[in-house]
Amino acid sequence: MKRRSFVSKSSLGGLAALLGVDIVFKELMPEGYTPVALQDNNPFKLFDKDKGMVILNDKPWNIEAQAHLLDDKVTPNKSIFIRNNGLIPEVIDIENWTLTIDGESVKQTKTYSLAELKSKFKHHSYQLTLECGGNGRSEFDPPAKGNQWTIGAVYCANWTGVRLRDVLEDVGIKDDAVYFGYHAADIHLSRDPNKEPISRGAPMAKALQDETILAFKMNGEDIPLAHGYPLRVIAGGWPASVSGKWLKRISIRNIVHDGTKMTGTAYRVPCKPVAPGEKVTDEDMCIIESMPVKSLITYPKSGATLSKGKKLNIRGHAWAGELEVTKMEYSIDFGATWKTCTIEKPVNRLAWQHFSATISFPQEGYYEVWAKATDKNGVGQPMLLPGWNPKGYLNNACHRIAVKIT
Amino acid sequence: MKKQNNDKVKHNVKVLFSKIWLVGVILAIIAAALIYFVKDLNLSNKPETEIVQIPDDNDFDRIENGIHINTGFIDAPGMTETIQNCTNCHSSKLVIQNRMSGERWKSTIKWMQETQNLWDLGENEAIIINYLVTNYPPKKVSRRAVLSDVEWYKLEE
Numbered sequence: 001m002k003r004r005s006f007v008s009k010s011s012l013g014g015l016a017a018l019l020g021v022d023i024v025f026k027e028l029m030p031e032g033y034t035p036v037a038l039q040d041n042n043p044f045k046l047f048d049k050d051k052g053m054v055i056l057n058d059k060p061w062n063i064e065a066q067a068h069l070l071d072d073k074v075t076p077n078k079s080i081f082i083r084n085n086g087l088i089p090e091v092i093d094i095e096n097w098t099l100t101i102d103g104e105s106v107k108q109t110k111t112y113s114l115a116e117l118k119s120k121f122k123h124h125s126y127q128l129t130l131e132c133g134g135n136g137r138s139e140f141d142p143p144a145k146g147n148q149w150t151i152g153a154v155y156c157a158n159w160t161g162v163r164l165r166d167v168l169e170d171v172g173i174k175d176d177a178v179y180f181g182y183h184a185a186d187i188h189l190s191r192d193p194n195k196e197p198i199s200r201g202a203p204m205a206k207a208l209q210d211e212t213i214l215a216f217k218m219n220g221e222d223i224p225l226a227h228g229y230p231l232r233v234i235a236g237g238w239p240a241s242v243s244g245k246w247l248k249r250i251s252i253r254n255i256v257h258d259g260t261k262m263t264g265t266a267y268r269v270p271c272k273p274v275a276p277g278e279k280v281t282d283e284d285m286c287i288i289e290s291m292p293v294k295s296l297i298t299y300p301k302s303g304a305t306l307s308k309g310k311k312l313n314i315r316g317h318a319w320a321g322e323l324e325v326t327k328m329e330y331s332i333d334f335g336a337t338w339k340t341c342t343i344e345k346p347v348n349r350l351a352w353q354h355f356s357a358t359i360s361f362p363q364e365g366y367y368e369v370w371a372k373a374t375d376k377n378g379v380g381q382p383m384l385l386p387g388w389n390p391k392g393y394l395n396n397a398c399h400r401i402a403v404k405i406t
Numbered sequence: 407m408k409k410q411n412n413d414k415v416k417h418n419v420k421v422l423f424s425k426i427w428l429v430g431v432i433l434a435i436i437a438a439a440l441i442y443f444v445k446d447l448n449l450s451n452k453p454e455t456e457i458v459q460i461p462d463d464n465d466f467d468r469i470e471n472g473i474h475i476n477t478g479f480i481d482a483p484g485m486t487e488t489i490q491n492c493t494n495c496h497s498s499k500l501v502i503q504n505r506m507s508g509e510r511w512k513s514t515i516k517w518m519q520e521t522q523n524l525w526d527l528g529e530n531e532a533i534i535i536n537y538l539v540t541n542y543p544p545k546k547v548s549r550r551a552v553l554s555d556v557e558w559y560k561l562e563e
Contacts, residue, residue: 059497141547145514148503189495190523302553304561313563368553384549402556 047226050078056147060084060189060197061226065152067399068301070317073354074127074219075155082226083132083153085261086197087187089246094230099214103181103251107172114230117214120170121162126211127351128236129156129319130243131291133267136395139385142277144392151296151399156317156352159234161215164250165208173204173252180207181257182233182244199259200267202235202242202289204252211236211350214247236350237321239267239288239393262287269389276388285390290321293381294396295328295355295373302401312359312403318343318373319352327374328355332367332403335383341371361405370400478502484537487530495522505544511535 043063044051052069056062061084069079099117102109112120132153137144164180181201188195206212215223215234223229228245235242241261251257261267268285295318306312318325328341341357361367374380381398468475477498479485492501506514512535518524527534 055499056503057497057499059495059500139547139551141549143505143544143547145504145506145510147500188523192523195523300561301559303556303558305558306561310563312561397550400553402553404558 047082047224048077049080049082053079053081054150054152056149060086061088062147064149065155066301067151067296067298067316067401069298070152070155070296071298071315073156073317074158076219077157077224077227080155080157080224080227081132081153083147083240084186084197084226084245085241086189087191088225089185089187092185092225092229092246097230097248099231099247100249101167101171101252102249103177104254105174105177105252107174110171112167114216117162117167117231118216121166123160124163124210124213125158125160125217126213126234126236126348127156127158127346128211128234129154129291129350129352130234130236130240131294131319133239133241133288133291133393134391136397137392139395139397140388140392141385142388144390146392153240154294154296154319156319157218158220159213159215159232160217160220161213161231161234163210164212164214164233165210167214168207168252171252174254176254177204177252178255179203179253179257181251181253181259181262182247183249183251183259184244185246185248196260198241198244198261199257200241200244200262201251201253201257201259202238203256206235206238206242206289209235211348237290237319239291241267256287265391267393268391269393270387273387274389278388280390288393290323291319292386292394292396293320293323293325293373293375293379294318294399295325295371295381296399297369297371297401300401300403304401305404305406306361308361308364308405310405312361312369313356314341314359314369314371314401315354315356316371316399317352318355318371320373320375322350323375323377324349325353325373326376327380328353329372329374330357330359331370331372332359332361334368335370338372343373361403364405367403367405368400369403370398372398480541482537482541484533484540487533488537491525491527491530491534495524501538502542505542506538507544508535508539511538 043049043055043058043061044053049063050069052066053063056064061082063082065079065081097114098111100109100111132149134146135149135153136151137146138148138150179201181199183196183199186197188197212235215232216230217223218227223232231247232245233243233247264282265285267288269288270280271284271286274280295316297314297316299315314330318328324346325343328343329338330341331338341355343355344353346353359369370383372381381396383398385395385397466476469481472481474481474485477489477493479488479498515524515527515531
């Protein structure tokens with residue numbers, strides 16, 4: 001079955017209703033073509049996002065959630081952030097979509113149709129936390145260049161697909177394999193066909209994990225277009241940019257993959273700590289791998305007022321890249337004292353974990369509830385911004401909400 | 407043939423879209439005028455009629471309260487050069503949300519020229535950098551800012 005890139009026939013009908021007129025030559029519109037009116041139309045409708053999402057950039061699309069929109073245990077599409085580096089593919093030809101595995105370290109180059117991928121390999125489903133490497137960038141000083149994410153570039157959806165490892169075993173990988181790198185169907189902002197907006201990857205150890213999958217479903221349905229339809233490699237716990245959307249090709253490299261946004265300063269932090277604002281050469285920047293420990297209070301929304309004597313139930317999620325979160329605490333006195341939250345085990349490795357607590361307040365007044373997660377290695381979240389880095393990555397400072405007792 | 411039809415479709419949709427936009431703008435102006443008028447009756451003795459200027463349809467250059475409506479840029483010397491050179495590939499939103507020194511803007515421009523197909527800006531480069539550092543200077547922030555813009559609400563459980 002073919003599918004239009006943004007709109008089904010019925011929603012085209014919906015557009016016609018919206019415009020009050022029929023779309024002329026509707027039947028002649030090629031499959032996958034996006035009507036101009038939809039290309040820059042209301043993004044909330046276009047991507048089926050909650051009205052509370054915040055648009056940071058509309059070319060390319062960069063949209064983030066707010067903490068209270070991420071309350072679900074498994075994040076629904078409407079609250080999932082969008083971070084695109086280029087333009088969304090304009091044509092998705094689902095019947096002829098293929099995935100090619102190539103590179104210096106494959107024993108053969110092999111191409112699979114989507115149907116082959118789905119029928120030949122066992123399906124697996126995992127809840128996987130994906131967080132943008134630049135989530136929290138807006139708080140760095142001196143400010144870092146790029147989209148100024150606050151806290152909403154993270155989510156945990158349920159992905160279904162086949163293991164990358166199973167596919168690579170079918171292809172045959174040489175002993176000198178070092179890294180995998182993806183190539184995708186998105187379009188460079190300059191529309192230069194020789195440029196890729198982004199082409200990242202991860203070491204083979206990550207490629208071969210059980211949870212690293214080539215996904216064709218998100219939350220039980222076709223992956224939404226903005227999130228990589230029809231195929232996306234998912235590498236939970238690492239910067240979400242490792243999880244390449246609109247996947248066309250995976251190269252197994254005998255070097256660290258050198259695709260767009262793998263080199264220079266992209267998705268890298270200083271190998272050694274630096275002073276705020278210090279210049280760092282490219283050679284002294286190291287690739288981000290597992291994301292750091294972090295948590296979000298997703299209920300209540302910041303700004304809650306309660307009458308004196310009432311208890312406040314809070315809840316949220318915590319995650320720690322490749323690691324598990326083993327301790328979750330909250331403070332209502334700016335970190336002077338901490339109390340323990342209940343924290344659930346992850347439903348599977350790399351899924352975020354849910355915490356909750358019931359809070360009593362000693363008297364009327366203004367409070368902030370701060371949340372702090374600690375990973376199994378005993379590393380916790382800082383209350384202040386962590387070490388400054390030139391590109392503003394990895395801000396895992398504690399999240400807090402404002403509460404008033406009246 | 408198909409290409410022509412595509413172009414027709416594009417054209418038609420564009421025309422439709424601009425008409426819808428025009429209707430929306432006019433409705434918004436009428437609504438704003440009504441609100442203003444009603445408020446006025448209640449609160450003051452100002453003249454009963456106000457002259458409301460209706461802006462042109464889809465006027466790309468429209469400025470309101472010192473802001474270029476179409477891009478969100480601050481209306482100041484160098485804005486036109488900035489729009490012309492900096493919003494072809496990416497949105498003005500990407501420019502506006504960034505705060506950099508002249509030196510860092512310069513290196514960002516160099517990076518875009520080396521890797522993103524940005525052209526030589528010639529004498530516009532200095533004009534653009536001056537516009538950006540004047541209107542979007544780096545803001546000093548603390549290591550953790552106070553929570554601002556809190557929308558207070560009564561929590562019902």
